[in-house]
Amino acid sequence: MTPSRAFPTLATPSGALPDDAPHWNRQRPSQMPSHRYRDVYSRVAVPLQTRTWPSARLTQAPLWVPVDLRDGNQALAEPMDPARKRRFFELMVAMGYKEIEVGYPSASRTDYDFVRLLAETDLAPADVTIVVFTPARRDLIERTVESVRGIRNPVVIHMYTATAPTWRDVVLGQDREGLRALILAGGQDVLRLAGELDNVRFEFSPEVFTLTEPDFVLDVCGAMTTLWDATPERPVILNLPATVEVATPNVYADQIEYMHRNLGRRDGVILSVHPHNDRGTGVACAELAVLAGAQRVEGCLFGNGERTGNVDLVTLALNLHAQGVDPMIDFSDIDEIRRTVAHCNGIDIHARHPYAGDLVHTAFSGTHQDAIRKGFAEHRARAAEEGRPEDEIEWRVPYLPIDPADIGRSYDAVIRVNSQSGKGGIAYLLEDAYGIELPRRLQIDLARHVQRRTEQTGREVTAAEVWDIFHAAYLASADTGPLKLRADADVAGGCTTITLHADGVETRTRHDGVGPVEALGTALAAIGLPVEILSLHQTSIGTGPDSDALTLIEYRDGARSGWAAGRDRSVLAATLHAVRNAAARRAATTPARGD
Numbered sequence: 001m002t003p004s005r006a007f008p009t010l011a012t013p014s015g016a017l018p019d020d021a022p023h024w025n026r027q028r029p030s031q032m033p034s035h036r037y038r039d040v041y042s043r044v045a046v047p048l049q050t051r052t053w054p055s056a057r058l059t060q061a062p063l064w065v066p067v068d069l070r071d072g073n074q075a076l077a078e079p080m081d082p083a084r085k086r087r088f089f090e091l092m093v094a095m096g097y098k099e100i101e102v103g104y105p106s107a108s109r110t111d112y113d114f115v116r117l118l119a120e121t122d123l124a125p126a127d128v129t130i131v132v133f134t135p136a137r138r139d140l141i142e143r144t145v146e147s148v149r150g151i152r153n154p155v156v157i158h159m160y161t162a163t164a165p166t167w168r169d170v171v172l173g174q175d176r177e178g179l180r181a182l183i184l185a186g187g188q189d190v191l192r193l194a195g196e197l198d199n200v201r202f203e204f205s206p207e208v209f210t211l212t213e214p215d216f217v218l219d220v221c222g223a224m225t226t227l228w229d230a231t232p233e234r235p236v237i238l239n240l241p242a243t244v245e246v247a248t249p250n251v252y253a254d255q256i257e258y259m260h261r262n263l264g265r266r267d268g269v270i271l272s273v274h275p276h277n278d279r280g281t282g283v284a285c286a287e288l289a290v291l292a293g294a295q296r297v298e299g300c301l302f303g304n305g306e307r308t309g310n311v312d313l314v315t316l317a318l319n320l321h322a323q324g325v326d327p328m329i330d331f332s333d334i335d336e337i338r339r340t341v342a343h344c345n346g347i348d349i350h351a352r353h354p355y356a357g358d359l360v361h362t363a364f365s366g367t368h369q370d371a372i373r374k375g376f377a378e379h380r381a382r383a384a385e386e387g388r389p390e391d392e393i394e395w396r397v398p399y400l401p402i403d404p405a406d407i408g409r410s411y412d413a414v415i416r417v418n419s420q421s422g423k424g425g426i427a428y429l430l431e432d433a434y435g436i437e438l439p440r441r442l443q444i445d446l447a448r449h450v451q452r453r454t455e456q457t458g459r460e461v462t463a464a465e466v467w468d469i470f471h472a473a474y475l476a477s478a479d480t481g482p483l484k485l486r487a488d489a490d491v492a493g494g495c496t497t498i499t500l501h502a503d504g505v506e507t508r509t510r511h512d513g514v515g516p517v518e519a520l521g522t523a524l525a526a527i528g529l530p531v532e533i534l535s536l537h538q539t540s541i542g543t544g545p546d547s548d549a550l551t552l553i554e555y556r557d558g559a560r561s562g563w564a565a566g567r568d569r570s571v572l573a574a575t576l577h578a579v580r581n582a583a584a585r586r587a588a589t590t591p592a593r594g595d
Contacts (some may be wrong), residue, residue, distance in 0.1 A: 013029055058325060062294060065097075066301060088341070098129060099156070106140035106141075126152065128154075142193060190228075191227065208243040235268050244276060245278035247279075249288045276307065361400060372397060432463065436541060517575055538571060539552065553575075553578045
């Protein structure tokens, strides 16, 4: 292997071509130590010889079970505080999820207290099932059962134990018989402590199912359904996790179909899957598992979770939607969902994330733009010809698998922004000339203003003209609008004094124990100018020590959102100016508002 000149840490593959390589394939052997790993077929038997899942079709949604509040929360560098956990739960309820894993009550006080909150309030609607998670250990089971006492909702106690050989040998120090006894002892504890609770059902996960011997996992699962007396009236959930994704999705489907065919008491079992995404194929694993007999899917919104995450419930559900199948969950405001999840997790959603990313409905290629425009024109003409609303007729616009309006997106992102992106795009002009980095949603909003200018002049705009448009739209609001507004903040000794001048009227307020931005928001609300900030971004104008700070905020303006900016040498002052400008824009009532 010879080091690359451009990238000296890489060794360009240079071994001899394989003897059987076709003449058109010039790839050479690399230095990657792939010989250290065994393929899945040498690690676990996959006994299925004939399979039915390849000819099956997805015709209805499985039961979705978000595990963000437990599995996803465990994977966060900073686990959710009670307020964020509650907000996330409320989001999932609003979206229509009917079974939610809410925590690991024996693992932390926060999780235990959240379960008790559900027991002591009406936060959970009566038709929402609450799932709690526990290892097969008596003291932890006792703590878990204690947490759910008094909950009026249906409850699932989810017990798990790792079953794969490496975990048995390295982690648990148990042979098959010893582990079987440990699992059954845990199951007996669950039954003894919660078996008489009429609203409680049971779930068992043989963790690392995908690397567990099929005969052993079948034996253990059968023993659990017998112990817990699985019946159609009180079914047991058997959850078969791809705890670490180790094979192609077809192998997981084979394993699920094998269990589906061979489980005892099958009519008393809800067959569930919990795919992770180590190989990047978690969505495919879940979809094929449902084809193979799974009835329930555990995952996280946007795929959060350990390592590369749990399967993404948003992508799975909208994949069904795109095939004409009701996902049974509401995604009609994908941006509100995305903002809430990102806030609760502290993790941004990638711009190329399926369906939800900022760029997924945007085409930069001229040929793609042309096809999309023609598709929209055909769509409108067909709706007029059929005498039906555009949102009711079949969707078949090229390059757009679903109508962006289905998930609350406007068409501006598809057409207007892209129509300005021929020579680098509006955002690139500002970044190249001024060093300003705009969030994607602000790029979309700014494009509407630039579009208006170019339609009036009939020519291409320069970077300086784009900056002038930006300044007028977002920075000059408080000075040039109908409301003359000025705001000053004085911070001393933990107290913030806000002085407001609104159309010549001065008000001064003191705010203890809060930051200047929150204090300004409170002061503005007191004079009838509330500002609900949705997101805040910091950038700069230029580079180096002489650059100005630029704060960009997205705020709610009635049913819509708007943008405002603030500029100053001080980051704090720039932020206060941005909030002031947002209040001024929010208060504007002229027809040109938002233009």
